[in-house]
Every structure is written in C-alpha cells, then in structure tokens.
Amino acid sequence: MKLFSKKQIETGEEEKLGTPAVDGEGQQETDKTQEVMAYIRKRNPRRKKKLIRIAIAAVLLAAILGGVVHAKTKGNSQGVQLATVAVERGDVEQNISTSGTVESENIxxxxxxxxxxxxxxxxxxxxxxxxxxxxxxxxTDTLAMDNEQAKLTASSTKKKLQAQLEEGSLNELKFVTSTAELGTYDAQIADLEGRIDQVYCMINSNKKWMSTEGVRLESEIAELESKKASVSKNSAKDHYRNEIDARREEINKHGTTDLEEYLRQGQEELSKLKEGRSASEGTQKSSEAGILTGTQKSEITDESKLAELNAKEAAANLxxxxxxxxxxxxxxxxxxxxxxxxxxxxxxxxxTVADSQNVKVTLKVSKYDLEYIREGQSADVTIAGYEYTGKVTRIDRMAQRSDNGTAVVSAEIHIDQPDNNIFLGIEAKAVIHIAKAEKTLMLPVELVNSSTDGYYCYVVQNGVVERRELEIGISSDTYVEIKSGLEDGDRVVQNSMIELVEGMQAVALDEMGAPIVENAVSENEVSDNSVSDNNSQPEE
Missing domain, CATH: 2.40.50.100 (RNA polymerase II/Efflux pump adaptor protein, barrel-sandwich hybrid domain)
Structure with missing residues (x-):
C-alpha cells in the first residue's frame, strides 16, 4: 500500500503516484480519494490550505483502510502494511508563553x-x-549665614568646657582607682567567705559522723582491745592490733582539728581584706567631693556635642x-x-523617578505553570515589537486572587540590557525556557501512547510488530523527548485503524507509503531537527 505525501497533494502530482493495489472496498476508498483531490482543485484558493489538510487526512485514512482490506482479503504472507515514521534526533525545548506588565525594578x-x-x-x-x-x-543665602554663626558658637563653647574638665580630672582619677580597688576587695572577700562556709559545713558534717559512726567505732576498738589482752599468741595480737588501727584511722579522717585551724586562718585573712576595703572606701569618698559628678560631666559633654552638631548641621545644610x-x-x-x-x-x-536601566516584567502565574517555573530560567521578552532577553529572578511565595477569583502567583523577569525603546506600564509578551534537550531522540506527540503502566509505542522490527516501553523526558506541543526504549533507525507505527498485536507480521511503509527494504536506511530515517514549542507532558 502506498500513501500520498502532503507535498504531492499540494502540487497536484497525485496522478503520478500510482494507485494502491486494493480490491473491493479498498478500491472504493481510492475512488473517494480521487474525488477529494478533484474537489480541491476546483475550490477557491483562499480555502485551499485548509482543504489540503482535510485531503491529507482523507488520503491517509483511505490508505490505511485499503491496507487493512488488502491484508485481510489477499492474505499477504509478509503481513499487514503499516505506515511508519523514522525516529528523529533533534532538539526538544519546553517553554511557557505568557504576558505581563513592564515595570521598573527601582522606583x-x-x-x-x-x-x-x-x-x-x-x-x-x-x-x-x-x-x-x-x-x-x-x-543658599540664608544657609550660608547660619553656617558661619554656628562655627563661632561651637569654638567658644569648646574652650569653656575644656577648662572645666581639666579641673576635675585629677580627683576623677583617684575616684576611678579607688573604685577599682573596692571591686577587687569585694571579689576576694566573697571568695574567701565562700571557702569559710565550706569549712563550717565540713566541721559540722564530721561532728555529726563522730556522734554516730565514731561512737560505734570507739566501742568496737574497746572490744578489740579486750580480746587482744585475752590472747597469748603474737599472731592473734597482731590481728587485733591491725583491726584497732584501721578503726582509729577512720576516726582520724573525720577529725576536726585541722579544719578548725584552717577556719581560724581564713577568718584572720578575711579580717585583713575587710580592713583594706575600708581604707579604699574612705579614699573613694574623700575624692568624690572634688570631682565632677556624672550629671555635671554629662551636661558638659552634651553642651559641647550640641555646639558641634549645630555647626555640622549648618555646614551640611549649606x-x-x-x-x-x-x-x-x-x-x-x-x-x-x-x-x-x-x-x-x-x-x-x-x-518620583522610575529606573529605566533596571526593568522587569511582572507576571501572574497559574497553578498549572507554577510547577515548571524556577528562578534563574532564561526568557525571551517582546515589548512593543522589540525583543529582549531576560531571566526569572523572583517567584512570590504567597498567591493572590486575580480579577476572576483564580489564585495566581506573581513572578518577575529581569530584562537584560534594556534600551530607550522600553515603555513602563505597557504589556509585554514573554517566553520562559523551562528545559531543553539537544540532539536527542524524539517522537511526534501523537505517536506516544499512555497506559496505567507508563508510555509506549509500536515499531516494526524485522517484519514483526513490537511494543516498546518508553521513558520520556520533556516535551513541546509537537515532539516528545525519548530517553529510552527506542534507537536510531527504529520505525514507529503511526496511528492505525488496525488493532496492533505484538508479534504480528507487518511490512513497514516509509513516509511516502513505499515498503521499506530490511536493513536499508532511508534519507529520512535519521534527521537533525530543532523543535521549540510551548507544552507540557503528553496527555494520557
């Protein structure tokens, strides 16, 4: 079976193509095809393009039905004839087309x-x-006079306040030194008092132990002394002596004599520290009357600073x-x-000035496009007929309601190298480049089938129909990236009226409808095309 090409239909060369060899109903379909072609030639040229598309579909349907009838009626031993297309290799790009408003990024x-x-x-x-x-x-006339007056006032105030500060500097030094000494004494006294409290606790603990465990051990010692006196053997006496010594050593560990001596020494040292602190405190009090108070110093400092600030402000204003x-x-x-x-x-x-060198397009993104858009993606922007490149720089994390109540998310595209042709506030068209696969295997979208198990297609391999499970990647409106499942040279069956069964015998037809000789590679079998369109994954 042989199919008409689109080019041959448009040029009216169908008479040169020959007629598919079919009988019965297949011949009737061929007659209908010829009627369609004759009808096209008689139509108004304005409608010719649309009618050609209809004719192509009619011819393809007739050819397929003719192949079915021919296969069923004649029982071709080579199998049913199936129209196929070669797997192509090229670029598939997934884009999103949208529009937004041109705005300044810096107002x-x-x-x-x-x-x-x-x-x-x-x-x-x-x-x-x-x-x-x-x-x-x-x-600036008035401001120039204010500036000169402020400079004179600041100079006079500074000299007067400097004299007051020098007069009280010596007493202030004594006050600071004595205050530091008091801080040191307070820290040492607090540390020593803490250690004395610990010794008191240890003495009380040992006394409590002696009143119970000490009494018990003294009783045991008296009993052991009695037993030692009643025995005559030296070995027995040594045994009792060792037992007595062990108990006396335990009693000595809980004695309070050494602790009480340490307590006496600590109290003496504490008394000396307190005497030193008292002397420093007297120095602090005696020097305090001769220095400027904190309030006085603050007033002097504030007055000096105020004069300086007035002078600086007057100079800055000018x-x-x-x-x-x-x-x-x-x-x-x-x-x-x-x-x-x-x-x-x-x-x-x-x-109010809007920056014209840093310009953005603000978009309203629907939930369907939001899953594909990412910050950093490149974009092509058209503004008033002029084209620019850009990049997605921001995607809001909170949705808003559009005029029709739909939830949308704002996104921004920064425009690279804006020029004087950009007008703020007008509409801009944007194409965001989501993903691109270069020199990859690809198939037309309509040839990729889907099921609950995934995606698949049918190929004719060595005269037999095979089902190939596909792993797909990105897709445009016209092509789908094929990651696995097909190889260069594979022939994929086009949409067919025949119910395809894996393993059935078949003859692959090329794009012109001619049978393909096994192991021969046609000029259309491997191509290098580039496809760029707006789309998402093939619909199931």
Missing amino acids: QTYFADVAAPVSKVNVKAGDTVKMGDELLTYN SKASKGVSANFAGIVTDVQVVEGSTTSPGTQLF
Whole structure:
C-alpha cells in the first residue's frame, strides 16, 4: 500500500503516484480519494490550505483502510502494511508563553533633606533623565549665614568646657582607682567567705559522723582491745592490733582539728581584706567631693556635642542646598510635587523617578505553570515589537486572587540590557525556557501512547510488530523527548485503524507509503531537527 505525501497533494502530482493495489472496498476508498483531490482543485484558493489538510487526512485514512482490506482479503504472507515514521534526533525545548506588565525594578521618591527656598525646578512629569541630572536648585543665602554663626558658637563653647574638665580630672582619677580597688576587695572577700562556709559545713558534717559512726567505732576498738589482752599468741595480737588501727584511722579522717585551724586562718585573712576595703572606701569618698559628678560631666559633654552638631548641621545644610537635587540613576520622572518659589522642609516630597536601566516584567502565574517555573530560567521578552532577553529572578511565595477569583502567583523577569525603546506600564509578551534537550531522540506527540503502566509505542522490527516501553523526558506541543526504549533507525507505527498485536507480521511503509527494504536506511530515517514549542507532558 502506498500513501500520498502532503507535498504531492499540494502540487497536484497525485496522478503520478500510482494507485494502491486494493480490491473491493479498498478500491472504493481510492475512488473517494480521487474525488477529494478533484474537489480541491476546483475550490477557491483562499480555502485551499485548509482543504489540503482535510485531503491529507482523507488520503491517509483511505490508505490505511485499503491496507487493512488488502491484508485481510489477499492474505499477504509478509503481513499487514503499516505506515511508519523514522525516529528523529533533534532538539526538544519546553517553554511557557505568557504576558505581563513592564515595570521598573527601582522606583525612588525624592524628599527634601534641607529647609530652603526652591530656586528652580528643572523637570516635569514624563521627562527622561540621566544619572546626575539636576532636578532642582535652592537659594543658599540664608544657609550660608547660619553656617558661619554656628562655627563661632561651637569654638567658644569648646574652650569653656575644656577648662572645666581639666579641673576635675585629677580627683576623677583617684575616684576611678579607688573604685577599682573596692571591686577587687569585694571579689576576694566573697571568695574567701565562700571557702569559710565550706569549712563550717565540713566541721559540722564530721561532728555529726563522730556522734554516730565514731561512737560505734570507739566501742568496737574497746572490744578489740579486750580480746587482744585475752590472747597469748603474737599472731592473734597482731590481728587485733591491725583491726584497732584501721578503726582509729577512720576516726582520724573525720577529725576536726585541722579544719578548725584552717577556719581560724581564713577568718584572720578575711579580717585583713575587710580592713583594706575600708581604707579604699574612705579614699573613694574623700575624692568624690572634688570631682565632677556624672550629671555635671554629662551636661558638659552634651553642651559641647550640641555646639558641634549645630555647626555640622549648618555646614551640611549649606552643602546639600548648594548641590540641589540630582537623579541617582537614569529613568523617567513619574511625579513632580514641588513648585518654584516654595520653601521646603526636611521630608517634603519632591519627585518620583522610575529606573529605566533596571526593568522587569511582572507576571501572574497559574497553578498549572507554577510547577515548571524556577528562578534563574532564561526568557525571551517582546515589548512593543522589540525583543529582549531576560531571566526569572523572583517567584512570590504567597498567591493572590486575580480579577476572576483564580489564585495566581506573581513572578518577575529581569530584562537584560534594556534600551530607550522600553515603555513602563505597557504589556509585554514573554517566553520562559523551562528545559531543553539537544540532539536527542524524539517522537511526534501523537505517536506516544499512555497506559496505567507508563508510555509506549509500536515499531516494526524485522517484519514483526513490537511494543516498546518508553521513558520520556520533556516535551513541546509537537515532539516528545525519548530517553529510552527506542534507537536510531527504529520505525514507529503511526496511528492505525488496525488493532496492533505484538508479534504480528507487518511490512513497514516509509513516509511516502513505499515498503521499506530490511536493513536499508532511508534519507529520512535519521534527521537533525530543532523543535521549540510551548507544552507540557503528553496527555494520557
């Protein structure tokens, strides 16, 4: 059986193709095919493209049905003829097409940082500015006078306060030294008192032991002494003597004589430490009256700092007013709220400028696309007919409700190298590149079947139909990446009206409908195509 190609149908060369060798109903299908071709030639040229697609489908169906009839009626010993396509090798790219709004990544509102009259406003809303452009200028006459007065006041105040601080510095040194000595004494006294308390506890513990265990051991010693006196053998006497010595040693361990001596020495040392602390405390009190108090020192310091701050502030205000207000980056002025002749105060809102060198497209991503989008993925962006590249830089972690109530997640695409053709606030189209497999085996989406066990297809191998279990990868609208299950040169059966059974005999037909000779490789069997489309996995 032989099929018509799309090219031959469009060029009207079907007469040169020959007629499939079929009988009965198969011949009727061929007659219908010829009627379809004649109909196409008579139609309006505007509808020709659509009708050609219909004709292709009709021809393919007729050819397949003809093959079925021919196989069943004539009993071809080589098996049923099946249309096949060669496994291709090329690029499969999975993309997501979407749209969003062009926005600036950096929007700055400028506020006045000085109180001064406005001399001139140099921009209006909608103007484009470059980094460093002067947006506003001030009148600085009053600020220059304030600056000179503040410098004189700061110098006079500093000299007066310095004299007061030098007068009290000596007494302050004595006060600091004695205070440090008191801290040392307090630490030593606390440590020694802790050790004395421990000795007291040990003495009390030993006395308690002696009142019970000591009494018992003394009783045992008296009994052992009596037994020792009643025996005559030296060996027996030595035994009782050893027993008595062991008990006396245990009693001596719990004696309090050494502990009481250590307690006496510790109390003497504690008394000396307290005397030293008392002397340092007297020095501290005597020097305190001759130094500046903390409040006095704080007042002197604050007064000096205040004079310095006033002078610095006056100088800073004059400097800021002299510079005016300049753009921190290239962008577009979106709002102007100041007028010439007005006097600003710190915090007065002046301008709003949107950065035009750092631009993004903000998207609303549905839950169906969210599982594929990741930060760092590249994207192609089209804005007002101009094309740019970009990258996904942010995906919000909280969904919002769209106008129709659907939950969507905001995402952002940073635009690389923006130019003057970009307009903020308009719609942009974006194609996000999810994944790409290069020079991989691939099949048209419609040839990949699915079941509860996974994906599969049928191939004709050595005249026999085989079912191949497939491991698939990414997919576009047209092609699916084949990771395993097929090899270069395999011929995959196209969608057929015949119920395919693994092991049945078959003759593979190429893309032109001609039988394929075993071990021969056609020019279409291995190709290097590139496929880029928007899609997800094949539907089951």
